[in-house]
Amino acid sequence: SQTIHQWPATLVQPVGSPLSLECTVEGTSNPNLYWYRQAAGRGLQLLFYSVGIGQISSEVPQNLSASRPQDRQFILSSKKLLLSDSGFYLCAWSYGGPNYNSPLHFGNGTRLTVT
Amino acid sequence: QKEVEQNSGPLSVPEGAIASLNCTYSDRGSQSFFWYRQYSGKSPELIMFIYSNGDKEDGRFTAQLNKASQYVSLLIRDSQPSDSATYLCAVMESGGSYIPTFGRGTSLIVHP
Numbered sequence: 001s002q003t004i005h006q007w008p009a010t011l012v013q014p015v016g017s018p019l020s021l022e023c024t025v026e027g028t029s030n031p032n033l034y035w036y037r038q039a040a041g042r043g044l045q046l047l048f049y050s051v052g053i054g055q056i057s058s059e060v061p062q063n064l065s066a067s068r069p070q071d072r073q074f075i076l077s078s079k080k081l082l083l084s085d086s087g088f089y090l091c092a093w094s095y096g097g098p099n100y101n102s103p104l105h106f107g108n109g110t111r112l113t114v115t
Numbered sequence: 116q117k118e119v120e121q122n123s124g125p126l127s128v129p130e131g132a133i134a135s136l137n138c139t140y141s142d143r144g145s146q147s148f149f150w151y152r153q154y155s156g157k158s159p160e161l162i163m164f165i166y167s168n169g170d171k172e173d174g175r176f177t178a179q180l181n182k183a184s185q186y187v188s189l190l191i192r193d194s195q196p197s198d199s200a201t202y203l204c205a206v207m208e209s210g211g212s213y214i215p216t217f218g219r220g221t222s223l224i225v226h227p
Contacts, residue, residue, distance in 0.1 A: 032213050042219070043217060043218070044159075044217045049213060049214060090158055101146075101147050101164075101166060103149045103161050103164055103205070103215075104149075104161075104205070104215060105161060106159050106160070107158060108157070108158050109157070109158040111156075
């Protein structure tokens with residue numbers, strides 16, 4: 001079966017500090033990978049998605065970036081955090097390819113507080 | 116722009132009742148429909164998916180799809196307090212799309 005790991009679970013960082021969140025998927029190859037952010041009481045905002053190693057699509061231009069150094073590893077980064085970066089960050093995967101029947105499966109999320 | 120609309124609620128139902136959650140979507144090319152449950156402070160969890168018009172039942176959950184009217188609904192029978200959560204509707208089109216469109220969710224409260 002497939003599993004998704006996301007860490008850390010919680011993070012408190014000062015404004016201006018760097019950020020690195022990591023996500024790995026087990027049990028499948030060439031998954032589609034996604035980073036979402038959910039602000040308190042708000043909907044899901046797609047930040048980045050990737051359909052293969054080194055292929056990153058950005059949905060929201062901001063001070064965040066994403067990388068996919070390995071097939072099942074997805075990393076969200078920032079060089080300098082802003083207060084507005086606080087939120088609940090979710091990594092998700094779906095089966096690879098344009099399989100429109102494949103739902104997204106979410107990791108447990110990282111709650112980021114920028115102080 | 117593709118839109119998925121849900122009533123934000125909260126929808127309050129007594130324990131044992133049927134909870135009915137509705138979702139409408141704008142893209143007629145949509146082919147896949149998913150329901151997620153999100154407990155407060157937790158990540159969304161897939162609970163149902165439906166691809167064809169009609170009803171699909173799984174335990175206490177029934178998903179209903181009407182493509183002509185562009186709506187999908189989720190019925191929860193014999194609602195329990197543990198069903199209290201936000202329910203997200205997600206819609207995906209055909210034709211090579213990787214990205215579902217999520218609604219903002221409906222908050223459900225089941226009171227004893």
